[in-house]
Amino acid sequence: MTRFTRLLPLSLLPALVLLTACGTEKAGPEPADTLSTGAAGSAETTETTETTGTTETTETTGTTGTTGTTGSAGSAEPTAPADPATPADPATPADPADQGDLDARARALGMAPELVHVTEAAGFTLAPQSVGVLGDDGFSAVYIARKTGAQLRLSVERGSIDADTCPRQPVGGMPGERTTCVREGGLWYRTGAGRHEYARPGDGYVVRVQGETDAVPRDVLRAAARAVHRPDAAEAAALLPAPRFAGTEPPVERGDLPSFGDGAPRNDVEAGG
Template identity: 35%
Template sequence: MDDKARWGDKAGWGREARGGDARTPVPLPGDLDGRHGQDAGRRPRAPWKRTIELEHRLVLLAAVVLLASGHAPRASLSQDALDRSLAQGVDPDLIYLVDLPGFELADLSAGVVGDDGFGATYWSQDGRVELRAHHSTSDGALLASTRLMGAEPWTAPVRCEHDEVGSYRSAGGRHEYAVLRAGHLIWLNCPVGLVDRAVLKAAMAGVRQVTWKGSRTPPPRHPPVRRGDLPTTGDGAPVEYRGVGG
């Protein structure tokens, strides 16, 4: 046998399969599908391994799509909502906003809470998240003993944990993340299960004070409408005189 024939045998060519072409490669021992080289002898991957690899690829693809699309628009209030809040008596320094993925800031919900505090609602089809801000001299210890908004029952004991961002509180089926900033207490509150604790924390880590663009002097309030059909005394309710005993 010449050198050319010997080389052909080593490469797997020249060995004839029954009824086949002389140049048809015959799988060598250990081959799975007739391939040689680095794939020879490799076992097929288990189905669960292929599933995990597919999931990893889908996660990576989703991350690429998110990076390509950029960040979601920041929550903002219209100038009308800001003017309306000021007219209601909101302290301009107490207007804060957060960015909450999957929720939209309801412009008409913005307004006064209490004397001069600020409140707004973030909503989705699954539920609502309440944002509140007011003046406060509370410290961490006092905050731990303060009742939780919306808790059922109202007297449910409050569980409070402090970290580098603020305070995570939960009670009576509600939870919230509260932040103290320069005499202002800002918190984000919702039913347990609607938004994860980590999402609340991330939102409050980015809480920002809204810059007031208009005048800080509240516009004049409209005077009350006077009705001409009401009596000058009493409430105008019908008087039905009855005998003794009603």
């Protein structure tokens, strides 16, 4: 049997090759969507293959497991990103000193804490180096006027003052000087030896503010006497210096002091010395 072969015209060959190539190209799989549901979800991928005159559809069904953000089945709200760390608030500065520390400072200077007082007067400033002990455990401080150099002396000592004892207590502690006393409310105005002062009796002690008569006017002296008060924490911290030795460490023992006799150092020289 003789078979005849039909030849296509050469002009149709490029079109036939292009058609065959397009029909046999396989489509790539589409990306699968992942759902953050916290449970197993299904992802469906469809692959389609086309041939000339025929279309094949292959369905591939798989199961994709995902882990939810809540750790249990069911839907979970997406978690917002954590905020950056918030810097800590600056530390609140502590009080300049507590009462126990202030009392320790006063005692280290030899003063009774209850006798420590401060005052204020227009144009006068405390001279820190003047702060010191007065008598057994009293307190003394000097305020200076920078413009004139005048001085106000604040002193607090144990004792009392009244109409009988006032004339017998010389102003400034200078014996032999005549003292005059005038009552002004709760104050005693006293003069003598070119000085004047206001004395105010307290609970077992006397507060005095004095100055030179020709340097400090009486009204300034009176105002300073009325302004005398116990210091608060800030005032006391500025008034009383910190003790140089807190007494927490034992003193250093010298090795050249004998344990007998008057304790004089050993001056004997060993051989070769």
